[in-house]
Amino acid sequence: MTADQRTDAGKGATAPVAEEATHDLTVASDGHSSSGSQSGVRRFTTDSADGPDFTLGEYDLSERAALRRVAGLSTELTDITEVEYRQLRLERVVLVGVWTTGTLAQAENSMRELARLAETAGSEVLDGLVQRRDRPDPATYIGSGKAKELRDVVDTTGADTVICDGELAPGQLRQLEGVVKVKVVDRTALILDIFAQHARSREGKAQVELAQLQYLVPRLRGWGESLSRQVGGRAANGVGIGGRGPGETKLEIDRRRITARMSKLRKEISGMKTARDVKRSRRDNNQVPSVVLAGYTNAGKSSLLNRLTGAGVLVENALFATLDPTVRRAETSDGRVYTLSDTVGFVRHLPHQLVEAFRSTLEEVAAADLILHVVDASDEDPEAQIKAVREVLADIEALDVPEQIIFNKVDDADAETQLRLRSLVPSALFVSARTGFGLDDLRQLIEERLPRPDRSVVALIPYTRGDLLARIHSDGEVVSEDHTNDGTLISARVRPDLAATLEEFATV
Incomplete structure (x- = not known):
């Protein structure tokens, strides 16, 4: 059976589920996405103008609890031969x-964001279902x-993982796996894998x-007598002597x-943090201002860093392409030096384990002068x-750090979207790292x-103290300068x- 046939068979077998889930609901799609994209848009209409408002929950209990198929999530490849399909060996998932x-x-x-995460992790999305509860x-x-x-959807599509x-x-993981009979992972495990x-x-x-x-410690588990805990007395169904466990079990050894x-x-990590703190303290001693690029994953932070400083860091249209912070030296038009830092991107429901583990790295954001x-x-x-x-x-x-919203990728946003964003954040700046639009602003x-430096001075610097003059130009803000006979x-x-x-x- 070819990939086309499997896909058609899968759709045909799962049709009753979709029909039961929607009832009087009509589903329209602008198209099916090809491999690596989720361009399908799902629109919901009712048969009459007086139909139920599904956004307000005004529908029957059966419809409320139904699994609803999310259109446009499948990335199953249908334009390749069976041999090529078997060689790919992508993990096939249902969301x-x-x-x-x-x-x-x-x-x-x-x-759809979960589908992009799954693709980034190296899997092939076969189907996506959402339930109202x-x-x-x-x-x-x-x-x-x-x-x-x-489980029926998994069997029909041939998936080997549920996300x-x-x-x-x-x-929940253990019991859901027991029903669907394939591996089950949650959003946290998926992000950790990426x-x-x-x-x-x-x-x-x-x-x-x-x-x-x-994440793993509370989820350690095992099966069978080899993982049973120690017992004693009349435990182990009353066996008593000879029925005790084998001492420290494999599960306990793993946990230890x-x-x-x-x-x-x-x-x-604490030792690495010390090294970073030393570098930061040197910048603080020199009072070099710090600017940090923070934001959602794949928002274009690394592209902006490259545009502003020529850093040459990795730029990729993928989620979490940047995990290691990058700090580069930059300079204003009037000669003031500052640092510009790229940081790890964030995402909805970012696992708290990652926030804790990356806290030493994220401290760059908290210590900045401008985000x-x-x-x-x-x-x-x-x-x-x-x-x-x-x-x-x-x-x-x-x-508490001063923040400035920067809307990037405006070249991909239409005029109506830009107008809505301007009303959402009136003080925002609109730029495009790809085209260079708005970078001067x-x-x-x-x-x-x-x-800015906060002490005003007027001084007559002797010509023999060129070092002081250089420090004023590099670390301060020159208001006026005049060369006289005395200096x-x-x-x-x-x-x-x-x-x-x-x-x-000083002269004043």
């Missing part, structure tokens, strides 16, 4: 989410009945491993080893991006919002330490 709050459009946007089922996330329907759009408890693939530096790999182990490894990783909050102007829900980033900024106590904005008469704004050095030459 499932629970819509508890917000509108249906927001729920589907979240599922007041809250996730505490046992199987989507309820036992819907879990059986999900849930949320963080599941260990019991981080593990993209980590390059020694510190980045240590931070990702620590986050993975923190993981705990020891986590302790070692924390010490290593350039980069937002993808072409995204379907930029408001959600801004909210997600600010939630992480709150976690690292960086909300961005440089001017950075220059205006950088902290250089200069008026400038400088830092307190330099002002104290210039006191003996």
